[in-house]
Amino acid sequence: MARWNDLSWREDVYAAAEVWKEKCFFSDGALFNDRPVWTEENFRSLDEQVLQNPIYTPETAGEIERNSDVRLFVHKLERQLYGMVDNDVIQLAAELFWFISLISTIAARQKQENIKHILSWTSSGGLEDHWLISGSVLKGVANPGHHSGPNVFKFFVYMISMMIEWKQRRPRKPSNIDEIWSFADWWDQRWDEKYEQLRGHLRLRKKEIQRNPQIRHCLMFFLYPDIFERVVCKVDKERICRDFIHFLNNSQLGDLIDAGGTKSRVAIDRAIFEIRERLKSQFSADIDFYQDPIQSLWGQDSQMPSLSNRKLKIVSELLVESDSASPSFDETAIQQSEANGTLEGALRQGLTPHYYRERDPTLRRKKLTEMINRCGKLYCECCTDEAERYGVAKERIFEVHHKIPLATYDGATITNLNEVAVLCANCHRMVHATKPPKRIEDLKTELVR
Numbered sequence: 115m116a117r118w119n120d121l122s123w124r125e126d127v128y129a130a131a132e133v134w135k136e137k138c139f140f141s142d143g144a145l146f147n148d149r150p151v152w153t154e155e156n157f158r159s160l161d162e163q164v165l166q167n168p169i170y171t172p173e174t175a176g177e178i179e180r181n182s183d184v185r186l187f188v189h190k191l192e193r194q195l196y197g198m199v200d201n202d203v204i205q206l207a208a209e210l211f212w213f214i215s216l217i218s219t220i221a222a223r224q225k226q227e228n229i230k231h232i233l234s235w236t237s238s239g240g241l242e243d244h245w246l247i248s249g250s251v252l253k254g255v256a257n258p259g260h261h262s263g264p265n266v267f268k269f270f271v272y273m274i275s276m277m278i279e280w281k282q283r284r285p286r287k288p289s290n291i292d293e294i295w296s297f298a299d300w301w302d303q304r305w306d307e308k309y310e311q312l313r314g315h316l317r318l319r320k321k322e323i324q325r326n327p328q329i330r331h332c333l334m335f336f337l338y339p340d341i342f343e344r345v346v347c348k349v350d351k352e353r354i355c356r357d358f359i360h361f362l363n364n365s366q367l368g369d370l371i372d373a374g375g376t377k378s379r380v381a382i383d384r385a386i387f388e389i390r391e392r393l394k395s396q397f398s399a400d401i402d403f404y405q406d407p408i409q410s411l412w413g414q415d416s417q418m419p420s421l422s423n424r425k426l427k428i429v430s431e432l433l434v435e436s437d438s439a440s441p442s443f444d445e446t447a448i449q450q451s452e453a454n455g456t457l458e459g460a461l462r463q464g465l466t467p468h469y470y471r472e473r474d475p476t477l478r479r480k481k482l483t484e485m486i487n488r489c490g491k492l493y494c495e496c497c498t499d500e501a502e503r504y505g506v507a508k509e510r511i512f513e514v515h516h517k518i519p520l521a522t523y524d525g526a527t528i529t530n531l532n533e534v535a536v537l538c539a540n541c542h543r544m545v546h547a548t549k550p551p552k553r554i555e556d557l558k559t560e561l562v563r
Contacts, residue, residue, distance in 0.1 A: 117339035126250040131336040154281035208232035219254040269329040357412035375423035494538035
C-alpha cells in the first residue's frame with residue numbers, strides 16, 4: 115500500500131484524513147461540528163473575501179514570499195475575514211487551512227495555534243480541544259520542503275477555485291480504481307482550464323497561480339492513500355518514473371505515452387503505481403519511496419535529464435518483453451564454476467546506479483536507457499554503428515560489456531553503470547576473443563587501421 119511509512123503516528127493522520135474525505139470533500143459537512151460548512155455557497159464567499167480581495171502592502175507582500183512562517187499569511191487572512199463574513203465561512207477557512215497543513219511534518223504546534231486563532235474570529239470564540247487538531251494528527255506524514263509556508267496562499271487559490279468547481283458539478287464518487295484514475299484525470303483537466311482563466315484574474319498576481327501546486331498531490335494522496343504516493347513534489351515523481359522506467363513493460367509504457375507522458379500528472383501517478391507493484395515482488399509489501407532500500411535507488415544523479423516524451427518513445431522500443439530481448443553477452447558467458455558448471459557473478463540491482471553481482475536482466479535495459487537519456491540515441495561505443503539498417507529491431511544487436519571482467523571480481527562486487535559500455539554484438543565478441551579481453555580503446559584503434 116502506498117500509505118505505508120515508518121511514522122508511528124501515521125494511522126492518526128490517515129484517520130483524520132478519512133473524516134475530512136467523507137464529511138467535507140464528498141459531503142457538505144464540517145470537521146469540528148455537524149454544520150454544513152464545506153458548501154459551494156461558503157466557498158464562493160471565501161473566494162469573494164480572499165481571492166477577489168487580496169491584500170498587498172509593502173510590509174507584507176515581500177515578507178510572505180520570503181518567510182516560511184505562515185503567521186504572516188494568517189495575519190493577512192484575519193484582515194480579510196474578521197467581522198466581514200459569517201461564522202461558517204470563517205470555520206471553512208480554518209478547516210481549509212487544517213487540510214492544507216495536514217501532510218506537513220513541520221511545526222505541528224504552530225499549525226494547531228494558527229487553526230485555533232482563525233477559529234477565534236467566530237462569535238463562539240473558537241475551539242479549545244478536538245482530536246483533529248491533536249499533536250499526533252498534525253505531525254503529518256511528509257516534508258513538503260521550505261517552500262510550503264510561503265505557498266499557503268497559492269494553495270488557497272487552488273483549493274477554493276477547485277472546490278467551487280467540484281461542489282457545483284458533483285461528479286459521481288469513484289468506486290473502483292479505474293474510476294479513481296478517471297476522477298484524477300478529470301480533476302487535473304479542470305484545473306488546467308481554471309489555471310488559464312485565473313491567469314487573467316484582475317486582482318491576483320500571476321505568480322500566485324501555480325500550474326502544478328504541491329497541494330494537488332496532497333489531495334490525491336489523502337483521498338486515495340492506497341493508490342497515490344505521499345510524494346508531493348512533481349520533480350520527485352518524475353525522477354522516480356525516470357529511474358524505474360525499466361520496470362514498466364511495453365503495454366504500461368505505451369499507456370504512459372498515450373496519456374501524455376511526463377506532461378500528464380495522472381500518467382506519472384499511474385506509472386509509479388505500476389512500478390510499486392513490481393517493487394513489491396522484489397522487496398516486500400512495505401515499500402516507501404522515501405525510505406531505504408527504495409530511497410537509495412532513485413534520484414541520486416540530479417544532472418541526469420528528465421524523460422521527455424520523445425525519449426519515452428525511444429525507450430519504448432528498448433523495453434521489449436524480456437524473453438524476446440537479446441541478452442547481454444556477459445550475462446550468458448559469465449565465468450562458470452569448474453565444480454558444478456553453474457553460472458556465477460550475475461547481477462542484482464543495488465544502489466542506483468549500482469548493481470550487485472547476482473543475475474539481473476534489467477542491467478542491459480538500464481544501461482541502454484541511460485545512453486538514450488544522455489545521448490538521445492543508441493550506438494556502439496567501439497565502432498559507433500547506430501544500426502539504423504535494422505529498423506525497429508536495431509536495439510537487439512546492442513549488448514552490455516563490463517570494462518572490468520567479471521572473472522576478476524572477488525565475490526559479490528558492486529558494478530557502476532559507468533563501468534559498463536554499450537557495444538554491438540560483433541564488437542562485443544571481438545573484445546572477448548582474447549584472454550584477458552581487449553580494452554575497448556584498443557579494438558577501436560585496430561578498427562581504424
